[in-house]
Amino acid sequence: LGYRNGKIALRYLLYAVSASFLGSVAGLAAGLNIFPRVIFNAYATLYTLPPIQIRFIPVLAVVSVVLAVACAALPAWFVCLNLMRGAPAELMRPAAPNIGKRTLLERVPFIWRKFNFSQKVAIRNLFRYKKRLLMTIIGVAGCTALMFTGFGLRDAVTTIVPKQYDMIQHYDMRIDLQKDNSAADMALLDAAVSDHPNISSSTKLTQEPVDVLKESQIKSAFLTVPETPSEFSSYFSLQDRQTGEPVVLSDDTVLITEKLADMLGLAAGDTIILRNDDGKGAAVTIGGVTENYLYHYIFMSPSLYRSAFESEPAANQVLCHLRDTSQDSCDALSASLLAHSAVSAVTFTSNLKSSAEKMVGALQYVVLVLILSAAALVFVVLFSLTSINLEERSRELATIKVLGFFDRELAAYIYRENVVLTILGTVAGLVLGVVLQRYIISTMEIDMLMFSRDLLWPSYVFSAGLTFFFAALVNLIMFRHIVKIDMVSSLKSIE
Known part of the structure; x- marks a missing residue:
């Protein structure tokens, strides 16, 4: 024209x-x-x-x-x-249909012979439309990876609190002491702690802020020196995250928490410099890396503290196990301890756990937005690709309908291809999602926090399940379009 x-x-x-x-x-x-x-x-x-x-x-x-x-x-x-x-x-x-070629499976007779006619047609059609195959697999893989990342972030966030406060920190209460307490005040407090009916056991430790220096890098941490290292494991677990094996606190080396080791690129055998608030510095050797998720800690034996800083560790905290952790009992215990002049603060692990759960709950909203966005995206991708597929193959489908295929058989002709492509895309997406989740975690973490590295099996199930759900929903919606294919109009469209 x-x-x-x-x-x-x-x-x-x-x-x-x-x-x-x-x-x-x-x-x-x-x-x-x-x-x-x-x-x-x-x-x-x-x-x-x-x-x-x-x-x-x-x-x-x-x-x-x-x-x-x-x-x-x-x-x-x-x-x-x-x-x-x-x-x-x-x-x-109309454009000539793509030329069919022998697929790789056809070259393996003992496998190819096991497929029925419909399955063979579906396999050949998949490789006839290679662009659609790649677009569907890449689209589904990307959406599944985003959903898996969302669920993986949920695993990383929600498991922090139980790991930190149930598996690592076992004490129920921490007593912070005043500076420069007299011997008489400490004796009164020791008697009150040992005689209180709600306190089953206790141990003292020294905890002070230090700067950790590794070449040009400086990070802040809490130097923790248990008064009785042999008892410390019942209050705070020192263990390897990957193996779960205990990490021994020796008199020659220190233990550092995992996030601090990752940030400074440290491992067992490396040497670091610790500098306290008085400006004293000490070079120490790392004996191992221990699991921890909140804050940075360096654990040191009393004898190593004496030789490193040439002073006695002054206990400023008491960790306690309680018989009754109900709110009323904790309030009464806190009031009685705060009445002592040697006590500056009393903190209960249950309160710390509640605060951490509140923090984690807020982070889950970010995860929820990511999951919903990815779910909407996978629906749009599958809907668009299926619509294009039906439009481009309307003459082919009309011809099959003329040959006597019922609507359900015609739908199955298309759905088989969609199911196979969805499975391939989902598998690829789960693999890609693991990589993406690791990257997102490394960028989301703040200095004082380490997310859990565990990926729980429900994340795989929910990610794949949502993808298949939206694929089935798209197939259900498209069934109406398949039923409405007009055999005469489609076959005469070229005229």
């Missing part, structure tokens, strides 16, 4: 640009109001922050919209250019 190529392409570009632009505007509105608030509320549990102020930054908004529109418009433009290279007479005819 005389239209130029550019004008023809513009017709299709307008659709791609308008759809992507409207989606970008909606995404900007959601992104500015939902994600910043969720992330802010999560970190507000860790830090004291001023009220959130969300600012609209035009440059970032424009860049986001341009990138989104470009991702939709450029593929449409390249497809139009590729099609318009052909002669008009050729373009008016």
